[in-house]
């Protein structure tokens with residue numbers, strides 16, 4: 325199992341990378357950590373004619389706290405974000421979720437932005453991006469545009485990126501102090517993709533929820549935001565009964581695909597249980613943080 | 616079409632320059648071009664960990680890393696672990712605890728354990744288990760590997776540098 329032949333490019337700047345991708349057209353593909361793309365090429369499921377390696381672009385290797393956001397450049401490795409103090413302070417949900425992404429050797433190479441671009445429906449980071457209302461920056465030969473995470477994921481392994489575009493950054497708005505976060509998932513073995521996972525951010529005003537975000541992975545063709553369940557929680561005290569009901573609302577209309585890891589119904593039940601656990605953990609942390 | 620690139624890197628402390636095809640996997644570069652057969656090939660898609668090497672001190676899967684991507688880096692393979700014909704204390708501990716049977720997973724396990732002990736010289740058994748969860752072993756059931764790593768940590772702390780065993784070849 326070896327990759328088919330391709331032309332490898334190691335641009336030094338974003339502008340060069342965009343030009344190379346533009347020239348390569350349909351044959352071009354961004355190479356980031358390679359932890360998803362090279363396995364696909366080894367299996368010959370992907371046969372790009374040109375690979376544009378963006379990890380050679382120094383200006384894309386950054387993790388920055390700025391204007392109430394955490395900005396992560398496309399060349400920043402998952403492991404670097406995981407141990408970054410600014411990331412831990414501003415996006416603890418992301419850091420907690422990264423612990424579930426494969427294993428350390430994978431995270432040493434894999435990038436945060438690459439995981440978003442790959443758009444595996446069971447992947448953790450896309451669900452975090454949805455919960456946090458992250459924004460992506462896409463660059464092409466003629467300019468750049470911003471894409472909201474809520475518009476980015478269009479289907480399994482499919483995104484709103486156009487041919488010739490590369491992502492240069494993902495930025496996460498920082499939630500107020502005292503916000504509780506929780507990422508939990510069920511996988512058959514540690515390091516596997518999630519059967520179902522839940523990302524929650526929850527903020528309390530006194531005793532009641534005044535802001536909450538819930539997103540799931542592994543339960544549909546894209547990560548899913550549970551807006552109805554969020555509305556159910558707003559203005560309520562997060563008691564076990566209220567959280568259980570919200571978890572039911574978040575998952576009752578899902579119809580996840582059946583596969584070797586479990587039937588559709590099983591996945592939905594796992595998802596419900598994990599939303600409930602994520603809510604409970606986030607609420608506990610929010611209480612601890614505001615006390 | 617062959618797209619070739621010159622790369623310069625350090626392998627087991629020695630500078631190395633080569634011309635590689637862009638699709639050359641790092642594991643094949645090490646095994647076929649440099650003759651370092653320690654990095655094994657199992658799944659070739661990143662799952663098993665037997666191809667683990669350290670790049671700039673960090674464990675990576677050499678089967679899903681291109682040789683061109685290793686340009687400018689420093690690579691450690693299992694061949695670089697033992698020095699001067701002496702086994703590394705980790706290797707001695709693997710020997711003493713029978714932490715290998717077929718040995719297929721062993722180079723990757725050793726390098727992953729080496730990385731762990733560099734970061735955390737006194738790991739708990741749970742930390743060792745969590746660290747080696749990235750690497751599959753189909754023989755040992757992991758228990759002896761965990762014991763070997765914990766014992767190696769003790770030996771290293773006591774100042775062991777690899778004076779115990781002669782390598783197998785010179786022993787019998």
Ligand SMILES: Cc1cc2nc3c(=O)[nH]c(=O)nc-3n(C[C@H](O)[C@H](O)[C@H](O)COP(=O)(O)OP(=O)(O)OC[C@H]3O[C@@H](n4cnc5c(N)ncnc54)[C@H](O)[C@@H]3O)c2cc1C
Nearest residue numbers: 354356357358359360361426434435438439441447491661
């Ligand atoms: C054994 C194993 C276990 C894993 N387990 C998990 C897991 O549990 N959860 C999980 O989420 N992931 C898992 N992964 C995948 C891993 O997280 C990948 O690193 C990640 O999905 C892709 O990131 P990358 O930087 O390696 O991207 P690459 O593999 O380089 O690229 C992936 C895709 O995204 C595109 N792309 C990458 N960067 C950009 C960019 N800046 N602009 C435009 N397109 C881009 C590429 O063209 C390609 O199509 C696992 C991988 C392995 C090998």
Ligand code: FES
Nearest residue numbers: 657658659664678
């Ligand atoms: S051969 Fe590289 S991970 Fe299995």
Ligand code: FES
Nearest residue numbers: 716720752753754
């Ligand atoms: S000793 Fe045989 S696979 Fe580990």
